[in-house]
Amino acid sequence: MNTEYFTLLSDSLRKHLAFSNDEIQLIFEKGKLKKFKRGQFIINEGSVIRKTNFILEGSLIAYFIDADAQEHMIQFGIEGWWISDIHSYTFGGPAKYNVQALESGSLLEISFEDMQWLYKNIPALEKYFLIITQRAFAGFQERIVNNLCLSAEERYEAFKIKYPKIELRFPQKWIASYLGMSAEFLSKIKNKRI
Amino acid sequence: MNTEYFTLLSDSLRKHLAFSNDEIQLIFEKGKLKKFKRGQFIINEGSVIRKTNFILEGSLIAYFIDADAQEHMIQFGIEGWWISDIHSYTFGGPAKYNVQALESGSLLEISFEDMQWLYKNIPALEKYFLIITQRAFAGFQERIVNNLCLSAEERYEAFKIKYPKIELRFPQKWIASYLGMSAEFLSKIKNKRI
DNA sequence: CGAAAATTTGACATGACTCAACTGGAGTGG
DNA sequence: CCACTCCAGTTGAGTCATGTCAAATTTTCG
Numbered sequence: 344m345n346t347e348y349f350t351l352l353s354d355s356l357r358k359h360l361a362f363s364n365d366e367i368q369l370i371f372e373k374g375k376l377k378k379f380k381r382g383q384f385i386i387n388e389g390s391v392i393r394k395t396n397f398i399l400e401g402s403l404i405a406y407f408i409d410a411d412a413q414e415h416m417i418q419f420g421i422e423g424w425w426i427s428d429i430h431s432y433t434f435g436g437p438a439k440y441n442v443q444a445l446e447s448g449s450l451l452e453i454s455f456e457d458m459q460w461l462y463k464n465i466p467a468l469e470k471y472f473l474i475i476t477q478r479a480f481a482g483f484q485e486r487i488v489n490n491l492c493l494s495a496e497e498r499y500e501a502f503k504i505k506y507p508k509i510e511l512r513f514p515q516k517w518i519a520s521y522l523g524m525s526a527e528f529l530s531k532i533k534n535k536r537i
Numbered sequence: 538m539n540t541e542y543f544t545l546l547s548d549s550l551r552k553h554l555a556f557s558n559d560e561i562q563l564i565f566e567k568g569k570l571k572k573f574k575r576g577q578f579i580i581n582e583g584s585v586i587r588k589t590n591f592i593l594e595g596s597l598i599a600y601f602i603d604a605d606a607q608e609h610m611i612q613f614g615i616e617g618w619w620i621s622d623i624h625s626y627t628f629g630g631p632a633k634y635n636v637q638a639l640e641s642g643s644l645l646e647i648s649f650e651d652m653q654w655l656y657k658n659i660p661a662l663e664k665y666f667l668i669i670t671q672r673a674f675a676g677f678q679e680r681i682v683n684n685l686c687l688s689a690e691e692r693y694e695a696f697k698i699k700y701p702k703i704e705l706r707f708p709q710k711w712i713a714s715y716l717g718m719s720a721e722f723l724s725k726i727k728n729k730r731i
Numbered sequence: 732c733g734a735a736a737a738t739t740t741g742a743c744a745t746g747a748c749t750c751a752a753c754t755g756g757a758g759t760g761g
Numbered sequence: 762c763c764a765c766t767c768c769a770g771t772t773g774a775g776t777c778a779t780g781t782c783a784a785a786t787t788t789t790c791g
Contacts, residue, residue: 476670480677537778
């Protein structure tokens with residue numbers, strides 16, 4: 344198996360808790376390695392996919408399309424991040440969002456059932472997911488707060504500071520969507536034409 | 538101990554997973570029963586309070602005050618809900634929000650350390666918190682989505698459907714803040730004076 | 732290289748905010 | 762238990778931040 348991928352997963356896990364190499368190996372064995380191409384859908388809105396994905400390479404976005412056919416970005420993900428549709432993976436309902444690749448790459452796919460098995464065999468794993476879910480939760484709280492009390496320009500400035508790498512790697516129209524403003528308006532902010 | 542309180546906690550826990558009476562008893566023993574009065578602060582922004590709270594009676598809100606002295610509601614809570622500041626409880630940093638009582642009542646306070654002890658002694662408890670954190674996470678995702686693609690009026694309509702009881706119990710100005718609109722504008726929506 | 736997508740730019744439209752004045756009702760102290 | 766505050770809610774006028782649309786330009790990628 345690719346050592347680079349192993350390192351990526353072990354770094355992500357060990358950032359929060361201690362795991363043995365055997366335990367990480369176990370996760371790789373339970374998971375399925377999948378390649379994806381730019382533009383490919385990993386999850387389609389409406390389908391039930393009880394799987395979560397650890398991104399090994401490339402970039403993905405989670406977004407949904409509203410009644411006016413406007414796309415809204417929920418979340419982005421690059422190598423080293425977990426991404427799934429929580430309604431489908433966690434609760435078993437239909438996915439509320441699309442997950443699509445913006446850059447080709449690969450991921451490690453783990454089913455809900457296999458994850459329950461892994462929880463039983465790797466004591467720290469459930470706590471790890473509690474911690475990263477809490478972090479994601481705190482992140483979404485912050486995003487709501489920013490949407491409530493910052494102007495469009497302030498939100499963009501805060502975003503650049505928080506995610507300097509992301510800014511360079513994702514198309515501007517998706518960043519605008521993530522920040523809750525129109526693509527045109529973000530363009531005006533960047534070029535000081537407000 | 539008050540059987541009504543016991544039932545409230547056991548219902549909340551058993552809604553998601555199986556727990557024995559002894560296990561629930563153990564949680565009550567580790568927790569501290571605290572009464573609070575209308576207007577009282579449970580958590581002050583900036584302080585470190587590694588405690589989480591299960592509301593037994595009354596209502597609380599979590600909010601913060603921005604640079605323009607505007608209050609923004611993050612979350613509300615009534616009996617049967619857990620509330621804390623995640624930055625302080627989970628990560629040990631200073632609280633980002635105030636938690637204040639809108640109605641007098643009481644709560645069960647559990648420290649972070651005691652919770653770790655409870656996790657070790659009640660196998661299902663950690664999974665329970667993973668589940669409710671995931672639910673809260675999904676809720677915040679939905680709130681972001683609504684803020685991105687619904688008008689103020691649509692957000693209010695969706696809120697009334699999702700939280701019919703909350704609507705009647707919390708002052709309108711806080712509901713407006715929760716929904717990301719001014720109190721005046723919500724008043725106009727309700728009275729069709731737009 | 733060429734088509735399709737992303738970005739830029741300007742003109743114009745509008746949803747929601749701010750401010751300010753007024754009203755009503757709930758909590759509190761004498 | 763009444764009167765007095767005082768905060769929540771209402772209403773209107775005026776304003777502004779941001780959206781929409783459409784056309785021009787640049788970039789991306791098959």
